[in-house]
Amino acid sequence: MKVAVTGGIGCGKSYVCGFLRRRGMDVYDCDSAAKRLMRTSLSMQDSIRKLIGAAAYTDDGILDKAVVSRFLLASPDNAARLNAIVHPAVAADFEASGMQWMECAILFTSSFDRLVDRVVCVTAPLELRLNRIMERDGISRDRALEWIECQMPQEEVLRRSDFEIVNDGTADVDMQIARLLESLF
Numbered sequence: 001m002k003v004a005v006t007g008g009i010g011c012g013k014s015y016v017c018g019f020l021r022r023r024g025m026d027v028y029d030c031d032s033a034a035k036r037l038m039r040t041s042l043s044m045q046d047s048i049r050k051l052i053g054a055a056a057y058t059d060d061g062i063l064d065k066a067v068v069s070r071f072l073l074a075s076p077d078n079a080a081r082l083n084a085i086v087h088p089a090v091a092a093d094f095e096a097s098g099m100q101w102m103e104c105a106i107l108f109t110s111s112f113d114r115l116v117d118r119v120v121c122v123t124a125p126l127e128l129r130l131n132r133i134m135e136r137d138g139i140s141r142d143r144a145l146e147w148i149e150c151q152m153p154q155e156e157v158l159r160r161s162d163f164e165i166v167n168d169g170t171a172d173v174d175m176q177i178a179r180l181l182e183s184l185f
């Protein structure tokens with residue numbers, strides 16, 4: 001059985017996946033896979049340069065995250081065009097990995113839900129998410145809000161998921177994961 005852990009930026013997917021890893025689960029991380037593929041695939045680099053401009057990469061072939069982030073946040077159309085280049089390769093890479101667990105922030109937007117049998121949604125209140133993102137990424141509240149608003153609303157992600165893990169800073173995450181694993185396997 002394949003299982004995805006999803007939820008919007010700052011909900012704590014990586015935090016929850018840390019618990020899974022400590023329990024011996026191997027989790028495929030879509031964010032790092034996307035960045036690996038954007039670094040190693042020359043045809044993808046070419047398409048991204050054509051879409052965003054030469055500034056998307058330095059001369060050494062390093063992705064300029066600030067340039068890509070600005071492009072992505074500028075419009076839903078920009079995001080969709082970048083996603084159309086990157087996501088099919090990530091989907092194929094996940095399938096080739098044979099891994100059972102996947103962590104992905106934009107599971108439904110990228111239609112990665114078709115790759116898994118069950119979806120777990122990590123949720124957290126808006127204010128807490130904002131504070132976590134501002135602290136982790138060193139960005140302003142407005143920029144953190146922009147990231148949240150460019151993604152599917154939490155209520156919709158939750159409605160389309162099979163399980164919820166509440167990561168509100170109070171609920172016991174370890175206990176919820178133990179219950180999740182019991183009901184899954």
Ligand SMILES: CC(C)(COP(=O)(O)OP(=O)(O)OC[C@H]1O[C@@H](n2cnc3c(N)ncnc32)[C@H](O)[C@@H]1O)[C@@H](O)C(=O)NCCC(=O)NCCS
Nearest residue numbers: 008009030031034065068069072079083086090105106151
């Ligand atoms: C924008 C980039 C440069 C930011 O890199 P950075 O190392 O700072 O952050 P990281 O990759 O860990 O992403 C952090 C979070 O940003 C959000 N995010 C990233 N890409 C997207 C996207 N295309 N749409 C919406 N949110 C996104 C997610 O919540 C993600 O978990 C990078 O995320 C990127 O190149 N994104 C485009 C590729 C992509 O869609 N990746 C997502 C996984 S398939």
Ligand SMILES: Nc1ncnc2c1ncn2[C@@H]1O[C@H](COP(=O)(O)OP(=O)(O)OP(=O)(O)O)[C@@H](O)[C@H]1O
Nearest residue numbers: 008009010011012013014015016105132136167169
């Ligand atoms: N329950 C918690 N207790 C303490 N810190 C937490 C908790 N949950 C998350 N955090 C912290 O909040 C920040 C955001 O969490 P995390 O990186 O797991 O979010 P995410 O959902 O994976 O976000 P992204 O979509 O950007 O990958 C991190 O610095 C993380 O360590």
